[in-house]
Amino acid sequence: ITFRRCTIQENNERNFPTGHAGGIKFCGDRWGTVTGCVVQNNHGPGIWFDWCNSENTCVISNNLVLNNTAGESGIFFECSQNALIVNNIVSGNKRRGIYLAQSRNAVVMNNTVTETQNYTAIDLHGFPSGDPRRDREGNVFYLEDNLIYNNLIYNNHGTADLSLAANPWSRNNTINNNCYYRNNGAVKLYTAGGMHPTLSSWQVATGQDMQSISQEPDLDLNSYAPNASSPLIDAGAWVKDFTNKDYSGNTRPHFANFDIGAVEYTADLALHLPLDEATGAIAYDQSPYENHSTNDGTEGFPAWSMGKSGASALEFDGIDDCVVIPDDDSLTPSRNFTLMAWMKPGTLTYDSVGIDKQHSYRILMWKDGDSAVTCEFSIVNNSGTRFSIHPTPKKSGKGSRKYSNKNAPTSFFPTHQWYHVTGVYNGQEITLYVNGVEIGKTPATGELLKNNSSLRLGMGDTGRFYKGHIDDVRIYGSALTPTQILQTCDQGRLSLHLSFDEGTGNITYDHSPQENDSICDDTHEFPAWSVGKSGVSALEFDGIDDHVSIPNADCLNPVEHFTVMAWLKPAPLTHDVIAINKEQSYRILVRKNGDSAVSFAFNMTNDEGGPSTVYDSGALYPINQWHHVAGVYNGKKILLYINGVMVNKAKASGSVLYTQSLLEIGSGEGNSFFTGAIDDVRMYNTALFDSEVRSIFENP
Secondary structure, eight states: OEEESOEEESOOTTOOOGGGOSSEEEESSOOOEEESOEEESOBSOSEEEESOOSSSOEEEESOEEEOOBSSSOSEEEESOEEEEEESOEEESOSSEEEEEESOEEEEEESOEEEOOOSSEEEEEESOSSSSOOBOTTSOBOOEESOEEESOEEESOOSSEEEEEOOSTTEESOEEESOEEEOTTSOOOEEETTEEESSHHHHHHHHSOOTTOBOSOOOBOTTTOOBOTTOTTTTOSOOOOOSOSBOTTSOBOOSSSOOOSSSSOOOOOEEEEEOOOOOSSSOOOOOSTTOOOOBOOSSSBOOEEEEOSSSSEEEEEESSSBOEEEOOOGGGSOSSEEEEEEEEEEOOOSSOEEEEEETTTEEEEEEEETTTEEEEEEEEEBTTSOEEEEOOOEEEOSTTOEEEOOTTSSSSOEESSSOEEEEEEEESSEEEEEETTEEEEEEEOOSOBOOOSOOEEESBOTTOOBOEEEEEEEEEESSOOOHHHHHHHHHHTTEEEEEOOOOOSSSOOOBOSTTOOOOBOOTTSBOOEEEEOSSSSEEEEEESSSBOEEEOOOGGGSOSSOEEEEEEEEEOOOSSOEEEEEETTTEEEEEEEOSSSEEEEEEEEEBTTSOEEEEEOOSOOEETTSOEEEEEEEOSSEEEEEETTEEEEEEEOOSOBOOOOOOEEESOOSTTOOOEEEEEEEEEESSOOOHHHHHHHHHOO
């Protein structure tokens, strides 16, 4: 049964016993979905699942659950299993906000629970009526295996903000990355040990909520959305993509930290062209402003091609291809502004503007010889002054340019490769980023010049057309932070990101958009959980039979450019081992070097069967210490980085050999099982710059 976009209100006004009345109630071995509904002013529980124990999932998502009186709660999940309770705004309910009673395997994530009147905002209860409830076979219903993540619990008035049963019928429940706040006094967190008036005392007593916060949430009170300075932004956890939309329909980041609460901070998104249509001659804007493109026939519409971020991208021919977005006030923010896109320049015959709002702002690609480009970002203020950031090139033989800016990630950018290009203006300076790395900034003042010109992709005011690809164009009416820019960039280039922060179980989840989660393999043991280098936990491999297996996928078989990296903490070795292995394709090796040290190597095999290996420069690295190891292939060389520094490189060529093998963490061919800890394994579908590898090392 599905309730979608319904209004359920003012039921049971005659006050029948609330054990059998209220808004919606599912009973027995049934399941269902309640999504996008308004459930309000019912005399009894608003949404109630009771004894729902099928193997199917009950979904309660994106609802406004408001002012339900008497009864138990706004949302009540009783003696049931398998639920997604996500993205709901639960406000003003009389007794409880969200109530899990002797239920299991429920995910309560990214809800906003506020103004609960009498009792508990979120209540996890082990036995609702004296003795524990039992199923038909006499088995006890346990309160178990529930995840309570990323919820905003604020300004509730009852006896507790959260209550956790501590009895024999409550086990293996995880609570984390929530925000608790009361503007009229201390928070109230309850377990069998008593009431805790601070988050820190609760953490010590229960071991729960170790990454949660207790701060004023700084919300827009009309939309429940975080304001730009809210501590909720990026303070949640990516647990799994149970839903990719928030309460308001905004897209949540697929791989990165969610915001806490039901509504994601959108940073004033004014334009978002994913360019995923793959057909037709219109690019549709996914922002609230609906700045869709038009085509008046004076220029050609570019061809659709394979995308960098999503299903497709646009390929511009450099002759007459152009995408036109009609003028709108939202496209010219005043002082705080971010422009970004994925760009893959082709062979240019002249300097070309990729994105241009005439006499207001632009991103330009400068021709740099026959096979490279440099980037420029510029704005024009309301006084007509242009401010540009383009790290000053120097002539250096054969007419090529090189950056004089030492902070630039590279001297130039080879053509026919994807780059994430971002320009930011914050009212004081403009900054240019490539692949999430700052390459230059310059002072700038004033408001952006407003005019009625169209925004154009692929053509500038000089009439010169851009040749190459463009994907995922965005404009924000705010100055994004470096962290936000990097997260957006990584969304289009991460093929694998195993953070190993689960801390329990025998599956590790991929935080990249590809969802390359590990699989259970009965032929070997899953490693033990241990203290992590990056994040909460890591995996400890015994060197005998421990390993983690990732199923084969196209994204794990790169073609000409890729990066693989991990934090490694080798224990004493008896022989050389393999830490990361895509058999006959690429691998990171750890080499025994005496009893107390190791060295590292990176190996890649091309599609003609030619292996290339780069070894470290002879330095020794102590065992039982963490080392960050990265291997990069850029189509011409393979490079080895240790602790953020490129230590050696070797010539290599061709496409990487495609194989059907699993990606193995902690084991390789034969008996080469890794001994020690591994954390934060990543794979990118591009060759990272030196500065990018160094930044990941410096910010574990």
